Amino acid sequence: MIKSKILVVDDEPHIVELIRFNLVKEGYNVISAQDGLKAYEMAAEYKPDLIILDLMLPVMDGFEVCRQMQKNPELSEIPIIMLTARSEEIDKVLGLEIGADDYITKPFSPRELIARVKARLRRATVKQQNPDKNGQVIHIEGLTIDSDRYEATINGRRLDLTPKEFELLRVLVLNKGRVLSRVLLLENIWRYDYIGDTRTVDVHIRHLRQKLESDPANPVFIETVRGVGYKFKEKS
Structure with a gap:
């Protein structure tokens, strides 16, 4: 099994080593940088699967690293978890607006950081499995899904679906x-901070069916x- 590669960026060596220790223990490959410019260069060279990025960095701060990555088509899809001592709401909002996917403040729990890393990598896996853009109309098995209009039809009949x-x-x-677990569906549709259990997925699947x-029981x-989850059947 190929190990995910994670780039850790922080100018405090003990923070880097703490994160590295916990990531390696979970089986990830870890590379690191201590300033923003080096981080961007390493991202371009190694194409990591995820970046843990401090905001307060020398040479180029984390905000600017995010901005530059968003301008580069080869880097713009790499998930970023911002890590910072700042707790102000404005910083969190700005970070998310310019391309970060998640945000955690120092001091942090290594267990929480690992959980967020796993969640982001799972979401990225789903995204990579499907290169279709949000605006594309999907046609399959008599089913049409129009993401721009937020509409779905089956054999020309419009489905009255809730957003979820x-x-x-x-x-x-x-x-x-592909089989998608209930946990993965929760993380991708209800998002990481959704408070609930996997029965939520089962209820929505029942309603969707x-x-x-034509026969929801079959x-x-x-x-x-x-024991795992759900999948959309491929045509035999």
């Missing part, structure tokens, strides 16, 4: 044939994989 049901259907279709399937499109 629409997102659930879209993620399943874009990952057709009632609207999509689904043709959405298959349950016992």
Whole structure:
């Protein structure tokens, strides 16, 4: 199994070593940089699977690293978790607006950081499995999904879906044939900070089947994989 590569960027060596220790223990490959310019250069050279990026950096701060990465098509999709001693809401909002995917403040719990890393990598895996852009209309098995209009039809009949049901259907279709766990679906559709249990997914799947399937008790499109999750069936 290929290990994910993570770039850790912080100008405090003990912070880098703390993060490195915990990531390596979880089986990740770790590279590091101590200033923003070096971080950008290493991102361009090594194409890490995720970056843990401090905001307060010499040479180039974390905000500018984010901005430069967003301008580079080869780097713009790399997930970024911003790490900083700052706790002001304005910094958090700015960081997320310019391209960061998550935000954690110092002092932090290594356990929480690892959980966020795993969540972001899982989301990135789903994204990579499907290069389709949000605005693309998807056609499959008589089903049409229009992300711009937030509409779905089956054989010309419009499906009256809630926003969460629409997102659930879209993620399943874009990952057709691939089993998606309940936890992964929660993280991608309800987001990481959603408070609830995996039964939420089961309820939404049941409602989605009632609207999509001609016989919800014997689904043709959405298959349950016992003990794991769900998948959109590939045409045999």
